[in-house]
Amino acid sequence: MAETGHLGLLTYLALATRNLSRNHRRTLITLLTMIFGISTLTLLSALNDGWLNQMKTNFILSYTGHLQIHAKGFEASQNLRDRITEPGEVSRLMQSYPEIIGWTQRIRTSGLASAGAGSAGIQIMATDPEQETWVTSMNQRVKEGGWLRPGMTRDLLLGRIVAQNLGAELGDRVILMAQRLNGEMVSEVFHLHGILETGAPQIDRTLALITLNSAQHWLQMGQTVTDIVIRADIHDNTDVLYRLFTQQLSGLKYEIMPWQELDPMVKQWLEFSDAYGLVILFVVIILVLAEILNTMLISLHERQKELGVIVAIGTKRKQIFLMLLLEAVMLIFLGAILGYLAGSLLVYSLADSGIDLTRFANAFEFFYMDPVIHPQLTRNSAMKILGATLAAALLAGIYPAWKATRLSLSQALRIQ
Amino acid sequence: MPDQTPTSIIKARDLHKCYWVGTMPFPALHGINLDIEPGEFTVLAGRSGSGKSTLLNLIGALESADNGSVEVLGENILAMGRDQRTRFRLQNIGFVFQAYNLIRVFSARENVAYVCQLQGKGRKKSMEIADHWLHEVEIGHLGYRRPDQLSGGQQQRVAVARALASEPKIILADEPTANLDSMTGRRLIHLMQDLNRRLGTTFLISSHDPDVKQAAGRLIKLADGQIVDAWDNIPKPPIAPASACPVENLPLTKRLRNYLREARKKALNKRGHKMNEDQH
Structure with missing residues (x-):
């Protein structure tokens, strides 16, 4: 048929x-x-x-950047002992990747702030004020006063809520207290140069921002830092950079964290x-x-x-x-x-x-x-x-x- | 009826078919034996419900029998699977249905070409074949019309062209004139007779139309699912000649005039008949 x-x-x-x-x-x-x-x-x-x-x-722009590089274990311990001792080794890589549009070095540690009216637990963050503007938009979030400039060794910015809680106003003396590498508690007097409002209450409630140089000197950190923060050109390149840095910096010394891991709630x-x-x-x-x-x-x-x-x-x-x-x-x-x-x-x-x-x-x-x-x-x-x-x-x-x-x-x- | 004819194109033996509505049996065929030879023009006659359509459906591989066998072109079609039957129908059997049953969304030539395409012929070739058969059934000029733009007679001609386009050995026509007026019906029978003579295609037609019965080369009468009578080469008084111009192609006024003339004639006949009865 x-x-x-x-x-x-x-x-x-x-x-x-x-x-x-x-x-x-x-x-x-x-x-x-x-x-x-x-x-x-x-x-x-x-x-x-x-x-x-x-x-x-x-x-990403308020604080974390797309990617952070820490010394192994720092994110969990938040201890200055877990620091990047040779930031230059990592920083050299930044020039190699066109996906990176900015990066900065930071020191992060917890401490205490006190002003005339009271005191509050804070997160001290020290950064290079110029480099920071390439990574986050914090400089645009200054509601009162001004952004930090390089060479400012005795000036600080406070989050809006922490400033309110301390009753601090622009130009007021604010005493910061923190622990050095060797465990010694030290304090330093800063002047309130500006008040930040990032839009994220958990940051505005705790942030005290000073320059990287002053923190390295005050906390006797030398040239070491705790964070290297990177901004990618687009969000989708976070994964690309994460893979590249993981390959380049493989070993026991560093932990590389994309923004998603830095705040599990987000x-x-x-x-x-x-x-x-x-x-x-x-x-x-x-x-x-x-x-x-x-x-x-x-x-x-x-x-x-x-x-x-x-x-x-x-x-x-x-x-x-x-x-x-x-x-x-x-x-x-x-x-x-x-x-x-x-x-x-x-x-x-x-x-x-x-x-x-x-x-x-x-x-x-x-x-x-x-x-x-x-x-x-x-x-x-x-x-x-x-x-x-x-x-x-x-x-x-x-x-x-x-x-x-x-x-x-x-x-x-x-x-x- | 001969028990076995070596030349039979259709051979049915002891065919039984019963329909069920719920638990109620409705016997449709009861022990049918039938032989049809190639080139015959056979009419199955009988009242509504006598089993004509069921017998055609079984021969056309459209339904299964409860018992018995049907051989068409030497193939036992009841033993075939569903797809095998479909292929068999496509290659060997053409169908003409009472209600024309054209594909509504296709034009006349597309309807005819469709079966050729099913057979694997290319679109262009199929269209050429369609045009040829539409000319054969005298509606070549209406090829681009869709069924709803054609009269009943024209649609049935398209159906005949469609049935012939696959070059089947057998054409099964189920009450092909039932939906047509008598004049159009006569023209259609004349056309089918002519095709039967010229092409040698076997026609098996179910009908209770007297004109169709008159045209039969062989008449088989069914009653209650059984063959009760059969005549071969019955005397055929000439059926009314088809006019050169099919009635459905005449202008409306002419068609209306024809219709009124026919109606008047019928009424006069009826009155005359009644007067005769009264006189008696």
């Missing part, structure tokens, strides 16, 4: 397109539902990505937001899938007789399956593309002005969020939306297509 041939793609496409347009009102309603669903999904994803990106940027919050985004994606896709499935099943019910005839005259079941699957895939893809375009237009129209949530700013400040959210379309989200849509298209198409192949010929042909 001669083997049957394959229907050309043109025939499948013609059938799918014309079958979709034979009840154009129903197809239009289905498409509009999909466009609404996918555009809403695109906007929500863009808002989610926008504020996650803001949060990341704020977190990491958890970002993961939660990702999961939340996936839940929204899942719900919208389920709704879209239900709509498509409904449309396809009604269409199948209406065309039982025609499908019966098509099988009777020699169409193979797998060809029927492909016909109906292609119809669902075409419908859902058209809806997805139009929906994504509509969503993208919405996002672009809101990208500059953003969505102003100033009224809820207090609720967000713990999470490094700006009160105005700028939606942002990312490739990752687009892939997720289109991937989920494709999966939904296949799921919504497979069942009706499979059902069509189970059609009883004799019953289908008897339908009046």
Whole structure:
């Protein structure tokens, strides 16, 4: 018996397109539902990505940088004994990587601050004031007074809350107390040169910022430091740099930490937001899938007789399956593309002005969020939306297509 | 009826088929034996529910029998799998249905070309074949119209062209004239008879239309799922000649005039008949 041939793609496409347009009102309603669903999904994803990106940027620029290099064990011990004794060895590497746009050396230690009204536990951070401006935006967060300059050996900046708690004002004497390498407690008098407001209360509540030179001299650290902080050109290059430094500085001397590891809470919050985004994606896709499935099943019910005839005259079941699957895939893809375009237009129209949530700013400040959210379309989200849509298209198409192949010929042909 | 004919193109033996609605059995065929020779123009006649369509469906490999065997072109089609039957139908059997059953979204030529494409012929070649068969059934000029832009008679001609396009050995037609007016029905039978004579294609038609029965080379009568009578080479009074121009292609006013003339004739006949009865 001669083997049957394959229907050309043109025939499948013609059938799918014309079958979709034979009840154009129903197809239009289905498409509009999909466009609404996918555009809403695109906007929500863009808002989610926008504020996650803001949060990341704020977190990285407020204090941590993208990557920190410490002597092994420092992050856990926070002890000056675990310090980088040869910072020049690490610093030399910074010139080799174009992904690095800035880096600075720091000393971090805990201590006590006292001013006229009282005293408070603080985190002393010493940095090179010029280099720091390439790594974080702290210099732009000075609310009163000014940023540190090189050579300032007796000046400090305080976080807004710690200054409030101490009752310190610009020009006031502030005494810092800390432990030297040898365990000796020492104190020094500084003058309040400026007040910082980073937007992260946990920093504003504890930060006392002095110059690196003064700290090295006061704490008798020589040229040693505790942190080397690096800023990458884009967030996504953090992983690239992490791998490079891990390879270059492998051994027991150093620990290399990306920003995600420096504040586990922020990491958890970002993961939660990702999961939340996936839940929204899942719900919208389920709704879209239900709509498509409904449309396809009604269409199948209406065309039982025609499908019966098509099988009777020699169409193979797998060809029927492909016909109906292609119809669902075409419908859902058209809806997805139009929906994504509509969503993208919405996002672009809101990208500059953003969505102003100033009224809820207090609720967000713990999470490094700006009160105005700028939606942002990312490739990752687009892939997720289109991937989920494709999966939904296949799921919504497979069942009706499979059902069509189970059609009883004799019953289908008897339908009046 | 001969028990075995070596030249039989269709051979059915002891065919039984019963439909079930819930637990209620509805016997459709009860021990059918049938032989059809190549090139025959056979009509299955009988009342509605006599089993004509069921028998055609079994011969056309559209349904399975409960018992018995059907050999078409020497192949036991009841023993075939689903896909095998589909291939068999595509290569060997053409179907003409009562309600035309064209693919709504395809034009007339696309409907006809579709079976050729199923057979693996290229799109261009299939379209050429479609044009040829549409000309054969005298609607070559309507190839680009979709079924909803054609009259019933024109649609049934497309269905005949579709059935012929795959060059089948057998054409099964289930009540092909039932949805047509008598004149269009007669034209269609005339066309099928002509194709049967010229191409030698075997036609097996189920119908209770007297015009179709008149045209039969062989008439098989079914009742209650059994063959109750059969005539070979029954005398055929000439069926009304088809006009050169198919009625569905005439302008509307002419068609309307024809229709009114027919209706008037029928009414007069009826009245005359009644008057005769009254006189008696």
